[in-house]
Amino acid sequence: MECLKIVGGYPLEGEIKVSGAKNAILPIMAATLLTRHPCCLEGVPDLIDVKVMGEVIKTLGVKIKKEGDTLYIDPSLAQEREIQPDLTRRLRASNLIMGPLLSRWHRFRVAYPGGCAIGSRPLDLHLKGFIAMGATIREAQGFIEATAPRLYGADIHLDFPSVGATENLMMAAVLAEGVTILRNVAREPEIVDLQNFLNKMGAKVQGAGQDVIRIEGVPELRGARHRIIPDRIEAGTYLVAAAGTRGRLYVRGAQVEHLAAVLAKLREMGAYIREEKNGIYLEAKKRLQAVDCKTLPYPGFPTDMQPQIMALMTTAQGTGIIIESIFENRFHHAAELKRMGADIKIEGRIAIVTGVSTLSGALVEARDLRGAAALVIAGLMAEGLTSVEGVHHLDRGYERLENKLQSLGAKLWREKSE
Numbered sequence: 168m169e170c171l172k173i174v175g176g177y178p179l180e181g182e183i184k185v186s187g188a189k190n191a192i193l194p195i196m197a198a199t200l201l202t203r204h205p206c207c208l209e210g211v212p213d214l215i216d217v218k219v220m221g222e223v224i225k226t227l228g229v230k231i232k233k234e235g236d237t238l239y240i241d242p243s244l245a246q247e248r249e250i251q252p253d254l255t256r257r258l259r260a261s262n263l264i265m266g267p268l269l270s271r272w273h274r275f276r277v278a279y280p281g282g283c284a285i286g287s288r289p290l291d292l293h294l295k296g297f298i299a300m301g302a303t304i305r306e307a308q309g310f311i312e313a314t315a316p317r318l319y320g321a322d323i324h325l326d327f328p329s330v331g332a333t334e335n336l337m338m339a340a341v342l343a344e345g346v347t348i349l350r351n352v353a354r355e356p357e358i359v360d361l362q363n364f365l366n367k368m369g370a371k372v373q374g375a376g377q378d379v380i381r382i383e384g385v386p387e388l389r390g391a392r393h394r395i396i397p398d399r400i401e402a403g404t405y406l407v408a409a410a411g412t413r414g415r416l417y418v419r420g421a422q423v424e425h426l427a428a429v430l431a432k433l434r435e436m437g438a439y440i441r442e443e444k445n446g447i448y449l450e451a452k453k454r455l456q457a458v459d460c461k462t463l464p465y466p467g468f469p470t471d472m473q474p475q476i477m478a479l480m481t482t483a484q485g486t487g488i489i490i491e492s493i494f495e496n497r498f499h500h501a502a503e504l505k506r507m508g509a510d511i512k513i514e515g516r517i518a519i520v521t522g523v524s525t526l527s528g529a530l531v532e533a534r535d536l537r538g539a540a541a542l543v544i545a546g547l548m549a550e551g552l553t554s555v556e557g558v559h560h561l562d563r564g565y566e567r568l569e570n571k572l573q574s575l576g577a578k579l580w581r582e583k584s585e
């Protein structure tokens with residue numbers, strides 16, 4: 168096990184470049200299963216989740232070669248095969264192969280990925296959609312089995328705009344017979360990126376980024392070359408870290424339109440933000456003000472930024488309320504922040520955060536990816552030494568985190584822990 172040691176109190180100053188988006192590359196890697204032809208993905212972040220998704224599709228016979236930040240994916244010998252539980256458990260997003268498998272081979276058998284630290288995360292919306300398209304689903308002994316001798320276009324209304332269900336159903340529909348209409352879909356930028364990749368492969372998908380997506384099934388898809396969009400959550404995390412340390416930071420490659428809700432909150436708290444064509448500049452020289460914040464599907468405030476904004480609010484002036492409306496169990500970081508001196512009360516899905524003058528370094532433990540990011544931010548803001556256990560979570564979603572932070576003047580390093 169490794170931990171991250173952080174000596175807090177140094178303002179983050181300088182420039183970093185945002186990496187490719189984790190939540191865009193994962194569905195796009197799954198989508199390469201939809202063709203027999205080679206694909207080339209550029210701007211791919213070096214993350215554990217990308218490696219594990221690579222293992223998942225390699226299990227199906229896909230060949231992958233990595234050169235720098237480019238992935239060459241050759242699915243010409245891919246076959247439908249059972250995916251073992253040890254792989255699916257390591258990566259929740261492994262469920263994104265269900266749509267492509269059903270679309271191309273008309274069947275799948277995958278181990279249920281189960282819940283995770285942030286919530287139970289059922290797949291009912293994905294499965295209901297597959298059933299509407301003609302699939303028969305059987306869930307037994309921890310596996311989900313699906314067969315669909317023929318897959319038809321259907322008119323599907325999602326009860327909730329689930330990101331994963333929208334992606335899986337888009338991928339199931341691209342090779343189905345006829346037209347699929349997906350209503351009340353997720354509108355995240357990563358859904359638009361998936362649509363763009365599918366259309367480069369010859370699919371007929373339109374509407375991503377809005378409430379309704381229309382997919383006209385085609386008989387076959389070709390290979391495609393595609394550059395992954397920048398990671399809005401990574402960019403947002405560094406902006407929050409800079410604001411918390413009263414620093415100034417330029418995040419090159421960050422897309423303003425993807426971060427509107429986060430930038431609005433940072434401005435409301437008192438940070439200065441300049442939106443530029445190729446990035447975002449933030450400066451925060453005085454104590455920030457507390458704000459209220461509710462997580463919502465995009466374009467609302469992202470749940471994947473909730474732990475980080477909570478860390479920032481721990482030393483803001485006044486009391487703010489954070490409502491987590493997406494995941495039922497995403498406040499583990501609050502107890503750890505309290506060890507550092509934060510004043511936080513949790514009532515179900517509501518956190519009441521009253522700013523204290525300063526946090527103190529402590530030994531804290533991360534249970535999930537964004538919770539880990541929040542603890543790193545708190546460590547950078549705190550007086551003294553913070554040890555963050557559970558840093559392997561960070562490697563799922565942040566490329567070269569220590570290097571990027573060190574280049575901005577942060578004092579942190581990894582150590583082996585017991």
Ligand SMILES: CC(=O)N[C@H]1[C@@H](OP(=O)(O)OP(=O)(O)OC[C@H]2O[C@@H](n3ccc(=O)[nH]c3=O)[C@H](O)[C@@H]2O)O[C@H](CO)[C@@H](O)[C@@H]1O
Binds near residue numbers: 331
């Ligand atoms: C790889 C990836 O892109 N992960 C993101 C994706 O996760 P993911 O795609 O898993 O998130 P969803 O949008 O599907 O889940 C949102 C909520 O809907 C519920 N739900 C979802 C599907 C379903 O069939 N039934 C159901 O009840 C979930 O339990 C959760 O409470 O979107 C989340 C919400 O923005 C982000 O936090 C994750 O970073």
Ligand SMILES: C=C(OP(=O)(O)O)C(=O)O
Binds near residue numbers: 260
């Ligand atoms: C919850 C997240 O990811 P995943 O859906 O891959 O668990 C996240 O990126 O914060």
